[in-house]
Amino acid sequence: MRVSLKDVAEYAGVSIKTVSNVVNKYPHITPSTREKVQRAIDTLGYRPNLTARHLRKGRTGIIALAVPELGNPYFAELAGAVIDAAAAHDYTVLLDHTQGSRERELLVTQGFQAQVIDGLILNPLELETEDLAARTDSAPLVLIGERRYDLPHDHVAIDNIAAARAAVRHLLDLGRRRIAFLGARGDRPSQPSHLRLLGWQAELAARGVKADDGLVAPVDGWERADGAAAMAALLDAGERPDAVFAYNDLIAIGAMRVMSERGLRVPEDIAVVGFDDLTEGRYGAVTLTTVAPDKQAIARMAVESITGRLAGKDAGDGAATRQLQAGFTLVERESTRGRRPPG
Amino acid sequence: MRVSLKDVAEYAGVSIKTVSNVVNKYPHITPSTREKVQRAIDTLGYRPNLTARHLRKGRTGIIALAVPELGNPYFAELAGAVIDAAAAHDYTVLLDHTQGSRERELLVTQGFQAQVIDGLILNPLELETEDLAARTDSAPLVLIGERRYDLPHDHVAIDNIAAARAAVRHLLDLGRRRIAFLGARGDRPSQPSHLRLLGWQAELAARGVKADDGLVAPVDGWERADGAAAMAALLDAGERPDAVFAYNDLIAIGAMRVMSERGLRVPEDIAVVGFDDLTEGRYGAVTLTTVAPDKQAIARMAVESITGRLAGKDAGDGAATRQLQAGFTLVERESTRGRRPPG
DNA sequence: ACCCTTGTTTCCAACGTTATACAAGACGGA
DNA sequence: TCCGTCTTGTATAACGTTGGAAACAAGGGT
Incomplete structure (x- = not known):
């Protein structure tokens, strides 16, 4: 059976509240009382009942x-x-x-x-x-x-917009111009609710590069499989981006798998940037450049x-x-x- | 302020316990009382306090x-x-x-x-x-x-031993004979505490293949980095396995990264089997054969x-x-x- | 000798719930 | 009509804890 304040109090010969005071480190207790109670607590193995404490x-x-x-x-x-x-x-x-x-x-x-x-x-x-x-x-x-x-x-x-812009800027600095965005919402791909998509647009605009709607690929979810599907759809539609900025690392990883299956080299043919800095991204055959949120x-x-x-x-x-x-x-x-x- | 049984009871004009009975679906309540109480519960928006319930x-x-x-x-x-x-x-x-x-x-x-x-x-x-x-x-x-x-x-x-044996059997069936085990405990690599290592030994023995101690690589932990370190150590020691059975998928993934860095092809040069069936293993440049626990x-x-x-x-x-x-x-x-x- | 202060401990009530015991009424059989 | 049984509802006491007030002792100032 569980030992309660009452048990400790009886054992130590003091009131329940005194034991409570000791437990809660109430300052005004004579050392002798405190010691007596503490000994009782130790011998009986008392542990406060958090449920009761929290109710109170x-x-x-x-x-x-x-x-x-x-x-x-x-x-x-x-x-x-x-x-x-x-x-x-x-x-x-x-x-x-x-x-x-x-x-x-x-x-x-x-x-x-x-x-x-x-x-x-x-x-x-x-x-x-x-x-x-x-x-x-x-x-x-x-x-x-x-x-x-x-x-x-x-x-x-x-700051998702700033982070996305940094990612896109990095790709632009590498000379890439056809930068796809992988991971728009499937239900409204053109009217973006994504801050990351807004960042993609903003950075392209700032550098005078046309934001091609054909390079925005919608997804049904945020998993690797969704990234793979989106990348496949993009390629099947005849688009040939020279870089991909993915909504997150999982989508990037799924996309890279499809590139590998189709013989496209990363980064020679397509450079890829993800988002999240998953540990997983550091151990693929090609390690993943990514935005690392703190x-x-x-x-x-x-x-x-x-x-x-x-x-x-x-x-x-x-x-x-x-x-x-x-x-x-x-x-x-x-x-x-x-x-x-x-x- | 939070609404309690007491509030509902007052509002409905019944006792607290009756409300409690309604909440707990006690069977013997007249429909009219039940309805009255239920209406009070709904109007006041009563939600039971789980802390109190649990204390009781x-x-x-x-x-x-x-x-x-x-x-x-x-x-x-x-x-x-x-x-x-x-x-x-x-x-x-x-x-x-x-x-x-x-x-x-x-x-x-x-x-x-x-x-x-x-x-x-x-x-x-x-x-x-x-x-x-x-x-x-x-x-x-x-x-x-x-x-x-x-x-x-x-x-x-x-059944870890059976699972490990199935993995090793698969590698043996593919004609591999120098099968490394990646992921022994670093503190006692030779005296195994691992059931999976025991399974590796057992299956090799059953097939009359020598279990080479040099092919057992210890790890410091169970992460990708530990797998990478173990594989590097194995190769640096001059061992040239034709297959690797890893304690888990993360170790396998870390090892495969090292193989890729050193120009070793999977599975042509080294076949790899992991353990855990992580989703991650399905999306690498080379997808990972693995034991999938339910x-x-x-x-x-x-x-x-x-x-x-x-x-x-x-x-x-x-x-x-x-x-x-x-x-x-x-x-x-x-x-x-x-x-x-x-x- | 008395009161006031200060320090220490105890007593009581409450947190919101459910279990137990019981009371009141209805019902059926003798 | 009376008694036992069943149904429905109520009153009370916990569960283990803490906050606040009250009680008690000891010491200092008047």
């Missing part, structure tokens, strides 16, 4: 993280970073994945494990503004990822947004919502630079 | 899952499967990673978020039998992964071991501990079969 205090010490898909290494790596960042604040992470379905995203925002979590970090894909506006749960919510909503919730992301910073900012709001709640401080920006770097590898000869 | 019932509905590293896609994919399996039983998953450190594994078993979790699924790497034996927390624990402990906890795994089955069995023990606890049923075995298949791809010519 109204906090659980648990943050939920909802990402689209753990099978995508970017989200897996991000989840790892969030777990570490949360641990630094004595929080534990409850994880869920939405599989990119609007319905599941909605479910999560509406009150996933209501009452059990102190806050929610969500990376939405399909969610619409009105879905979020209808949210009733009062736990702090922080959004991460590319999509932006005009709503009173903190948002953590990198995942640790994203995780840290998201966690601290939650903890900050929780602290602010106590203080009655209705802090304004913020757009938090994490850094990124462009990592140049073989898919744009070529491989150095062996030896 | 002694169950939280949360299962913890501790894996070594989320950055390893195998564990990420497995975590996804566990989340789904748990959801099927109305459980939520709290996730932690141990980073393969014995200390963190110990911490997790000792009482990670004590009292908040109903059960723990742990994939140990470094933990020793005595660590687990010293565990005091009473929540059910189920172990997954290759390592076996002689302890009263359920264990879920595939992750869904592993996740399901682990979750059901926990839920079963929780149910048994109520019944006072001290069920015997079990060794649960999930299935596997050998997936043949280009790294052993070669690529079909384009077109």
Whole structure:
């Protein structure tokens, strides 16, 4: 049977509250009492019941993280970073994945494990503004990822337009001019909702290169298979780009597989830049040039947004919502630079 | 402010317990009362407070899952499967990673978020039998992964020896004879603790092929970089295997990168078999032949071991501990079969 | 000798829920 | 009519914790 404060109190011959005070490091306790209680705690092996504590205090010490898909290494790596960042604040992470379905995203925002979590970090894909506006749960919510909503919730992301421009600039600097964009939304390929697509357009425009609509390839999802399908479709349509900027590394990797199958060399025939800096991209036959978002910073900012709001709640401080920006770097590898000869 | 049973009770003009009865679908309630209460619940937007419920019932509905590293896609994919399996039983998953450190594994078993979790699924790497034996927390624990402990906890795994033998058999059937094993434990490379290494030995012995110690390459970890280092060390030592069986896909991928850098062709010069069936292995320049453990089955069995023990606890049923075995298949791809010519 | 302060401990109530015991009414059989 | 049984609802007491107020002791100033 579980040992409670009551058991310890009886054993030590003091009141329950005194034991509680010792456990919570209340300052005004005589050393002798403290020692007596501590000994009782140790002998009985007392461990506080967090459920009861949380019922009393109204906090659980648990943050939920909802990402689209753990099978995508970017989200897996991000989840790892969030777990570490949360641990630094004595929080534990409850994880869920939405599989990119609007319905599941909605479910999560509406009150996933209501009452059990102190806050929610969500990376939405399909969610619409009105879905979020209808949210009733009062736990702090922080959004991460590319999509932006005009709503009173903190948002953590990198500057996607600047990052995309840096990627495209790199390709332009290498002399490439027919730069395809792989990963437009399938349902509205021409009217972009992507910041990354906007960045592609902006950089091309700034350099006076025509943005050819035929070089924008839509995808049905964000996996390797979708990248492969998009690349195949592009080539089948007779397009012959000399570079590809992919929405993310998985799409780039799928695309590179198709190039390899069709005898196209990377980077000689087609240079490739991805996005996310997956470890996977460092070990292919051709290593992948990519935009590397600072995942640790994203995780840290998201966690601290939650903890900050929780602290602010106590203080009655209705802090304004913020757009938090994490850094990124462009990592140049073989898919744009070529491989150095062996030896 | 949060609405509680009390508020609903006042609004509906009944007692708190009656509302509770309605919420919990207690059968003996007159339709009129039920409807009245239900209307009150709907108008006030009542949502049960799980913390309080769990304090009362002694169950939280949360299962913890501790894996070594989320950055390893195998564990990420497995975590996804566990989340789904748990959801099927109305459980939520709290996730932690141990980073393969014995200390963190110990911490997790000792009482990670004590009292908040109903059960723990742990994939140990470094933990020793005595660590687990010293565990005091009473929540059910189920172990997954290759390592076996002689302890009263359920264990879920595939038949690693049989799986390894199937992989080696495949290579032997292709006519390979100098089959390296990549991924022995660095601290004791010759005295194997690996079931997979045992399987390699067993199959070679069964076919009368000498198991050359020089072909067993130790690793410091289980990542791509470790596979690359091990392969480089093997080649630098002057060994020239005609096939490689890697402890897992990441090691295989790291090794293949080194082969590619040194101008060795896969599978013509060296055939490669991995283990885990990561999606990543399907999209390299050379797709990877691999042993595919049934992750869904592993996740399901682990979750059901926990839920079963929780149910048994109520019944006072001290069920015997079990060794649960999930299935596997050998997936043949280009790294052993070669690529079909384009077109 | 008395009051006030300061430090230490105890008592009580509450967090929101469910289990247990019980009360009130309805119903059927003798 | 009376009693036992069944149905439906209520009152009360937990679950283990903490916050606040009250109680108690000891010491210092008047």
